[in-house]
Amino acid sequence: MSDFPIRPKDVFDEIRKSVVGQDDAIREISVALVKHLVGHPAPNMLMIGNSGSGKTTLMRAVEYFLANHGELREFANIVRMNANVLAEERQGYGRAVLGRLYANARKMLGPDATPDAIVRGVERGIVFIDEVDKIRSIVSGAPNVRGIVAQEALLTLMENENVEFEADGWSFVINSSHILFVAGGAFEELYESVLRRATIGQDVTPMKPVVVVSSSGEVREELPFHLGDYLKYDDLFRYGMTPQFISRFESIVVLNDLAEGDLARIFVEPEQSIFRTSREYFKRFGIDLQITRGALVAIAWDAARQKRVGARALRETYRRVIRALEFEPTAGGTLTIDEEMVKRAIAARDGGGAQAHRRTGS
Ligand SMILES: Nc1ncnc2c1ncn2[C@@H]1O[C@H](COP(=O)(O)OP(=O)(O)OP(=O)(O)O)[C@@H](O)[C@H]1O
Ligand SMILES: [Mg+2]
Structure with missing residues (x-):
């Protein structure tokens, strides 16, 4: 044939x-x-x-x-x-x-x-x-x-x-x-x-x-x-x-266990990736969502530390970073997720739930 x-x-x-x-x-x-x-x-x-x-x-x-x-x-x-x-x-x-x-x-x-x-x-x-x-x-x-x-x-x-x-x-x-x-x-x-x-x-x-x-x-x-x-x-x-x-x-x-580099790619690259989907959400409010290289590395690093959940960990980590921003998207302009924001979200979790709620207004 x-x-x-x-x-x-x-x-x-x-x-x-x-x-x-x-x-x-x-x-x-x-x-x-x-x-x-x-x-x-x-x-x-x-x-x-x-x-x-x-x-x-x-x-x-x-x-x-x-x-x-x-x-x-x-x-x-x-x-x-x-x-x-x-x-x-x-x-x-x-x-x-x-x-x-x-x-x-x-x-x-x-x-x-x-x-x-x-x-x-x-x-x-x-x-x-x-x-x-x-x-x-x-x-x-x-x-x-x-x-x-x-x-x-x-x-x-x-x-x-x-x-x-x-x-x-x-x-x-x-x-x-x-x-x-x-x-x-x-x-x-x-x-x-x-x-x-x-x-x-x-x-x-x-x-x-x-x-x-x-x-x-x-x-x-x-x-x-x-x-x-x-x-x-x-x-x-x-x-x-x-x-x-x-x-x-x-x-x-x-199948391979996904390494940090793979997780970073999974976070942004596929058509339905977490980041692309999130961008779509913010676009509805006229906001251009961006992410720095450092933030991406930090998210992938955190996800790679979670055992037994593979790429699913990316969602959990990202939720912590984006939750408050999704609740109150300030209209217009560019919103950039940077390394600092990711590290703060991770630290809040690692340091216990109490701090996680305080992060909102930043
Ligand atoms: N290799 C990969 N490439 C792209 N995305 C991936 C990959 N692995 C996992 N994901 C992402 O992680 C999520 C979970 O992956 P998936 O459902 O394929 O896992 P699974 O191997 O079937 O796990 P389980 O054994 O728990 O069913 C998917 O929504 C997908 O977005
Ligand atoms: Mg499955």
């Missing part, structure tokens, strides 16, 4: 505008997507990444990409669902997934679509399963029925070629072998358990801490541990993902 309009690089370039610091994952998903779109076998993909590292953002970016490319419309049957939804027993055997793909295909193809066309639309589907780490089959050593049901439901679709399915009074047989599955999850304790294995297990060279100097001058020691370098299927089995299920994901990608 030499005339297929899209190459992996095109997908990559576009998604990269909204997803920062996850080039490997974007590359992988771009290739999988193009393979799938041209009808080539595409590897199911599992994305593992800490909370707030961009898994859902990446899935959304792929959805937007397809939605914005009219020429791909006939291939663009894409659904995103939380893994939890699959735990509803009455919808077992993947019917929740097929039902969504079916509804989408119907909508895309219009009222005159033949059942055959709809079936083809479903069989070409792309399914994003978010929060897949929430469907463990074992939790704290005990079986977790909801997790087992959900994994089985997905497995039914991933391993069977022909799945029966009913909708609108029709009965269909869906060949689900070409549906592309992309799952994502934070797998919280996985990080610790693999780190433990890597630092005190037998199969490792001990890690030496490295000294990291942040852009604001803070010095700290960190272990150069990247989950992806050590992760084995076995770790995921132990986490509670059944071998039959997890081995259907041929491609496992570990």
Whole structure:
């Protein structure tokens, strides 16, 4: 199919505008997507990444990409669902997934679509399963029925070629072998358990801490541990993902933890970034909102210190800086957020809630 309009690089370039610091994952998903779109076998993909590292953002970016490319419309049957939804027993055997793909295909193809066309639309589907780490089959050593049901439901679709399915009074047989599955999850304790294995297990060279100097001058020691370098299927089995299920994901990608520089870019660059959105708000009052380089660095530095929330920390930090100004936007002119303002907001929080309220009039 030499005339297929899209190459992996095109997908990559576009998604990269909204997803920062996850080039490997974007590359992988771009290739999988193009393979799938041209009808080539595409590897199911599992994305593992800490909370707030961009898994859902990446899935959304792929959805937007397809939605914005009219020429791909006939291939663009894409659904995103939380893994939890699959735990509803009455919808077992993947019917929740097929039902969504079916509804989408119907909508895309219009009222005159033949059942055959709809079936083809479903069989070409792309399914994003978010929060897949929430469907463990074992939790704290005990079986977790909801997790087992959900994994089985997905497995039914991933391993069977022909799945029966009913909708609108029709009965269909869906060949689900070409549906592309992309799952994502934070797998919280996985990080610790693999780190433990890597630092005190037998199969490792001990890690030496490295000294990291942040852009604001803070010095700290960190272990150069990247989950992806050590992760084995076995770790995921132990986490509670059944071998039959997890081995259907041929491609496992570990997202990066976002560094300060990435966080600064996330704060300003994407189309819907926190800063751009905030600028829009102030524009309504005739105010041109600006931010100094120092302020940006300080916000990113503060967000990077918050553990376990990734880029979400940016919002919390920024709220502290901007709250009072949003309440009383003085009309007209330029409003510049500077480093001093950010540092004061951070200090108020770090020093306790009482001071945080005093900051208002500045
Ligand atoms: N790599 C990234 N590039 C751009 N924005 C990001 C990135 N990571 C996180 N964000 C921002 O942070 C917010 C949270 O990110 P997202 O929802 O993608 O996290 P997640 O990895 O799905 O986390 P969780 O495991 O908690 O669901 C998003 O609103 C997005 O704006
Ligand atoms: Mg998410």
